[in-house]
Amino acid sequence: MTEPIVKFQDVHKSFGDTQVLKGINLDINSAEKVAVIGPSGSGKTTIIRMLMTLEEPTSGDIIVGGTNLWKMEKKGQMVRANEKHLREIRGDIGMVFQHFNLFPHMTILENCMTAPIHVKKEAKEEVRDRSIQMLDRVGLGDKLNNYPSQLSGGQKQRVAMARALVMRPKIMLFDEVTSALDPELVGEVLEVIRDIAKNDDMAMVLVTHEMDFALDIADKVLFLDEGVIAEQGTASQVIEHSTNERLQEFLHRFRK
Amino acid sequence: MNSTYWSWDTFLDALPFVLQGLGYTVGLTIASYLFALLFGFVWTFLRRLPNKVFHFVVTWIMEFIRSTPPLVQLFFIYYAWPMIPGIGVTLSPFTSAVIGLGIHFSTYIGEIYRSGIESVDKGQWEASRALNFTTIDKWKKVILPQALPPTIPMLGNYFIIMFKEVPLASIIGVAGIMLMANSYGAQNWAYLEPLTIVGIIFLLLSYPSAVLIRKLEIKMNTRFDKNATIKGN
Ligand SMILES: Nc1ncnc2c1ncn2[C@@H]1O[C@H](COP(=O)(O)OP(=O)(O)O)[C@@H](O)[C@H]1O
Ligand SMILES: [Mg+2]
Numbered sequence: 001m002t003e004p005i006v007k008f009q010d011v012h013k014s015f016g017d018t019q020v021l022k023g024i025n026l027d028i029n030s031a032e033k034v035a036v037i038g039p040s041g042s043g044k045t046t047i048i049r050m051l052m053t054l055e056e057p058t059s060g061d062i063i064v065g066g067t068n069l070w071k072m073e074k075k076g077q078m079v080r081a082n083e084k085h086l087r088e089i090r091g092d093i094g095m096v097f098q099h100f101n102l103f104p105h106m107t108i109l110e111n112c113m114t115a116p117i118h119v120k121k122e123a124k125e126e127v128r129d130r131s132i133q134m135l136d137r138v139g140l141g142d143k144l145n146n147y148p149s150q151l152s153g154g155q156k157q158r159v160a161m162a163r164a165l166v167m168r169p170k171i172m173l174f175d176e177v178t179s180a181l182d183p184e185l186v187g188e189v190l191e192v193i194r195d196i197a198k199n200d201d202m203a204m205v206l207v208t209h210e211m212d213f214a215l216d217i218a219d220k221v222l223f224l225d226e227g228v229i230a231e232q233g234t235a236s237q238v239i240e241h242s243t244n245e246r247l248q249e250f251l252h253r254f255r256k
Numbered sequence: 257m258n259s260t261y262w263s264w265d266t267f268l269d270a271l272p273f274v275l276q277g278l279g280y281t282v283g284l285t286i287a288s289y290l291f292a293l294l295f296g297f298v299w300t301f302l303r304r305l306p307n308k309v310f311h312f313v314v315t316w317i318m319e320f321i322r323s324t325p326p327l328v329q330l331f332f333i334y335y336a337w338p339m340i341p342g343i344g345v346t347l348s349p350f351t352s353a354v355i356g357l358g359i360h361f362s363t364y365i366g367e368i369y370r371s372g373i374e375s376v377d378k379g380q381w382e383a384s385r386a387l388n389f390t391t392i393d394k395w396k397k398v399i400l401p402q403a404l405p406p407t408i409p410m411l412g413n414y415f416i417i418m419f420k421e422v423p424l425a426s427i428i429g430v431a432g433i434m435l436m437a438n439s440y441g442a443q444n445w446a447y448l449e450p451l452t453i454v455g456i457i458f459l460l461l462s463y464p465s466a467v468l469i470r471k472l473e474i475k476m477n478t479r480f481d482k483n484a485t486i487k488g489n
Contacts, residue, residue: 052385052386053385054382054385054386083391087388087390090386090388091388093386095386097379097382097383097386099379100379101377101379101380101382101383102383103380103383103397103398104402105401105402114387115387115388115389118389118393118397119387119388119389119390119393163387164386164387167387167388
């Protein structure tokens with residue numbers, strides 16, 4: 001078996017005096033789909049934000065593609081990573097946010113094109129074709145020149161996915177991407193993620209409360225509770241056959 | 257022509273004389289405004305540097321400049337500055353006024369920029385980072401295009417405010433309409449007409465600008481309705 005694309009090694013995170021993560025150990029293989037479940041406030045978002053370099057771990061190591069994300073070598077010593085080091089690794093990671101975070105002053109096509117052109121310095125024509133293709137794939141090929149404010153929440157979230165995908169990340173992070181949506185719009189967004197999960201070979205980490213969805217697409221499910229991974233295994237092991245009491249209690253609230 | 261009451265003859269006589277100063281008045285307004293717009297960026301940038309002590313010092317300097325009357329600052333730059341050994345430089349009245357008014361108002365304009373930047377949703381910074389933008393591209397493509405348009409009406413207001421402060425510069429010898437009116441008055445012992453002319457010129461220039469700015473404000477607001485998201489959207 002090949003090296004995992006992401007490794008968390010005893011990762012801790014505190015905000016001030018509050019210990020949020022108390023020793024996370026985790027391997028994610030390339031192309032693996034990992035669902036993260038757990039009660040609100042258990043640190044799910046914090047885990048993927050550290051991987052996206054939006055939050056720095058208090059201690060421990062996060063290894064991405066064999067390279068330490070938050071530390072770098074300088075004169076034979078491991079020191080805090082600088083922005084240049086972070087940028088190099090960040091290029092392999094993409095993220096979709098709970099509140100979409102589309103650029104409101106750009107059309108949806110421009111939202112997709114801006115990073116490949118300015119960050120990856122790719123040719124405009126090629127990026128345009130790819131962006132249109134990607135927007136087609138998420139079902140928004142007819143809205144290219146609309147602004148985000150003219151779209152529904154579900155449509156915005158699908159644009160956000162297209163925007164992340166045109167960067168061709170090796171790892172995609174999804175933070176409760178349907179929880180800000182009206183219930184009738186959740187389906188269309190999950191459908192797009194399902195399509196990506198089944199057809200693309202990047203690793204995916206999804207924080208989600210949609211248990212049936214996790215059962216369907218996840219290779220691995222983590223149950224996060226009080227700052228530790230309290231349970232992990234295949235989706236069926238964790239969601240259907242676990243005997244962990246806290247997990248049972250948690251699941252009970254989400255499955256009717 | 258020693259009238260102490262209104263005379264249309266005096267009015268017509270003073271008009272071309274006072275108008276000679278219009279170039280300086282408008283020129284000083286524009287130059288000091290541009291200076292303030294640029295220097296406002298400097299304050300905003302300096303205050304964003306991470307060092308806490310530095311942040312404190314810069315904030316305190318801004319506060320100091322804002323709490324001191326612009327008149328005192330003009331006097332300082334024009335009369336006191338040249339006397340400081342080593343760094344003192346003698347500047348023309350016009351240059352002194354550009355720097356004095358420019359720096360004074362740049363502290364307010366820096367505040368406006370800051371409020372504009374702070375109005376940009378936190379998610380925009382995070383999305384820029386997730387898409388791996390460089391710091392420069394993040395500001396150029398994402399933050400400033402959202403932070404600046406809503407500040408345009410407020411910035412416009414400062415143009416009018418500064419325009420109305422420009423007569424102060426007459427006191428260090430900038431030959432704007434105020435100084436011209438004053439010297440006409442001294443030469444002819446007739447202040448009523450030339451000063452009325454000054455008032456009329458200010459009204460004629462300020463009022464249309466104010467209307468224009470109000471229009472711009474409405475346009476900016478509706479632009480935001482149409483294209484932009486409100487917080488958390
Ligand atoms: N920037 C922050 N500052 C202070 N506390 C934070 C911050 N971000 C998250 N937290 C706290 O960390 C805990 C875990 O948050 P989060 O990772 O968002 O949980 P989850 O996504 O599982 O709901 C919460 O108690 C939250 O209040
Ligand atoms: Mg969360």
